Amino acid sequence: MLTRGVLLGDRYRLGERVATGGMGAVWRGTDVLLEREVAVKVLLPSLVADPEFTARFRAEARMLAALRHPGVVPVHDVGQAALGDGSQVDYLVMEYVEGEPLSARVRAVGRLDPATTMSVLAQAADALHTAHLAGIVHRDVKPGNLLVKADGSVVLVDFGIARSRDMAGLTAANMVLGTASYMSPEQATGQPVSAATDIYALGAVAYFCLAGQPPFHGDNPLAVALRHAQEDPAALPADTPPAVAAVVARALAKRPEDRFGSAAELAAAAADARDATLASIPVSARPPWALAAPAPSAVPASVPPIAAASVPPVAAASAPQIAAASAPQVAA
Structure with missing residues (x-):
């Protein structure tokens, strides 16, 4: 049984459990060898019992460990450990990111201003492009998986643990890989996913930031997912600049080929x-992170950190999940 103080692989001592979801739990822990804080993701026993799943999990962990981007949470290690009761657990060790989920940031202020939203979108898309070049599709991009660090930079966490270019939306266990409120039409209908899948999800994240709520609601997660495939979302708030609305609309195109050609293009x-x-x-109306910036014509191409601007609050809806256990997805 996993509890505080358990040592995995004679190296990673578990502290407090910080998140639980459909694939397992994330613990705040300590690498006793290097004496540094880490996040340890421990898979559910039912997933560990599937040899094919664990093989994909380890292969994906190796690919993620090779990624180098400030907007992608670094992976340090992957392994398997035996517990005191004789059971086996598979785990993934990542950098512990001290940050606030974007979902919490939006809930606190109602919605973000357009410039800040585009900054978030550009940072996340740039990080995703690095993963896409390595053949990795996240599959569960959502506000809860975008962490805002103390310096304002955005870090994407909780990558999908199976290489998914050739995977459909449903697994053999009938678990939809993703979150209904940010799920692409191809995921909702069980079609193969691609980099365009993450681009759609980022469009839905941007919609959430601007409107204070996801593009679609429904009585259950399945109904929400199907609305992504069949309906157009309501118009964005009237104060949304046309250029911003155009970016979001293209990212949310129903057909993958109608979206941006790459995450880099979206960024x-x-x-x-x-x-x-x-x-x-x-200047007086610009978001806080832009106040100390140079004149707009000299704004550098690099993406600035985010900060919430003063905008009218809008009630934010929670994002329904589709998972075998109907639980939130795990985030580092």
């Missing part, structure tokens, strides 16, 4: 929309 478009928005408003 560039979001950065352009951010800069155009900043250039159109007086």
